[in-house]
Amino acid sequence: MKLGCSEAIAQGNLKRSLLNHYTELASEGTQLILSNLERAAELVHSFKQVAVDQTQSELRFFDVRHYLEEVMLSLSPQLRQTSHAWFITGDESIMIQSYPGLLAQILTNLVTNSLLHGYGPGEAGKLSLHLGLEAGQLLLLYRDDGQGIPLVDQPRIFEPFFTTARDRGGTGLGLSILYNLVVQNLKGEITLQSQPGEGVQFKILLPLEQG
Ligand SMILES: Nc1ncnc2c1ncn2[C@@H]1O[C@H](COP(=O)(O)OP(=O)(O)OP(=O)(O)O)[C@@H](O)[C@H]1O
Numbered sequence: 001m002k003l004g005c006s007e008a009i010a011q012g013n014l015k016r017s018l019l020n021h022y023t024e025l026a027s028e029g030t031q032l033i034l035s036n037l038e039r040a041a042e043l044v045h046s047f048k049q050v051a052v053d054q055t056q057s058e059l060r061f062f063d064v065r066h067y068l069e070e071v072m073l074s075l076s077p078q079l080r081q082t083s084h085a086w087f088i089t090g091d092e093s094i095m096i097q098s099y100p101g102l103l104a105q106i107l108t109n110l111v112t113n114s115l116l117h118g119y120g121p122g123e124a125g126k127l128s129l130h131l132g133l134e135a136g137q138l139l140l141l142y143r144d145d146g147q148g149i150p151l152v153d154q155p156r157i158f159e160p161f162f163t164t165a166r167d168r169g170g171t172g173l174g175l176s177i178l179y180n181l182v183v184q185n186l187k188g189e190i191t192l193q194s195q196p197g198e199g200v201q202f203k204i205l206l207p208l209e210q211g
Pocket residue numbers: 113114115116117118144146147148149153157162163164165166169170171172173174175176200
């Protein structure tokens with residue numbers, strides 16, 4: 001049976017090769033712990049970010065299209081590294097009384113997902129957001145024309161920690177946070193309407209006024 005390092009030390013026969021092997025293992029282990037800790041720290045940071053946005057986001061009366069165009073512009077640096085095109089269509093001037101920071105977070109999570117999951121490297125996609133009114137509510141239709149979500153995954157995408165991109169740094173929290181923002185914070189609804197191979201379409205309905 002191979003001796004462990006501490007047994008070898010206890011028995012006074014520690015060999016250079018065993019010590020080298022042990023040092024390698026220890027350094028790999030430390031690397032692993034460190035990178036997991038870094039990911040945990042990023043997670044906590046993003047949780048805090050959402051919490052901060054929620055509390056700092058004041059209730060305001062604002063022009064949705066104008067505001068969301070600014071959000072898209074603020075995402076431009078990420079988009080510029082790709083060949084994707086984006087556009088916002090629909091009603092020019094819908095005024096709502098709501099929490100702009102939360103809407104920004106919602107759109108950011110949708111766009112980030114399109115970039116991470118929708119397309120292969122170098123592919124040029126179309127990301128679009130359509131604004132309108134439906135049954136006295138604000139309608140947001142977000143679409144991309146990427147690879148879409150397989151039918152088997154569709155029922156799970158809003159679950160916390162469901163991700164198909166764990167190997168690329170996905171945590172599976174983006175859509176569950178988004179769901180909570182829409183349903184709990186803003187008292188709205190969100191549904192995924194997506195045919196595999198045809199990109200995604202999320203339909204979001206939000207009240208025009210927050211109580
Ligand atoms: N636009 C999209 N195109 C294709 N698949 C998507 C898209 N948006 C979400 N998905 C699928 O839904 C899953 C859950 O998304 P979610 O945002 O919750 O997690 P994530 O993006 O994997 O990780 P995180 O957002 O925490 O970094 C993704 O892993 C992916 O499988």
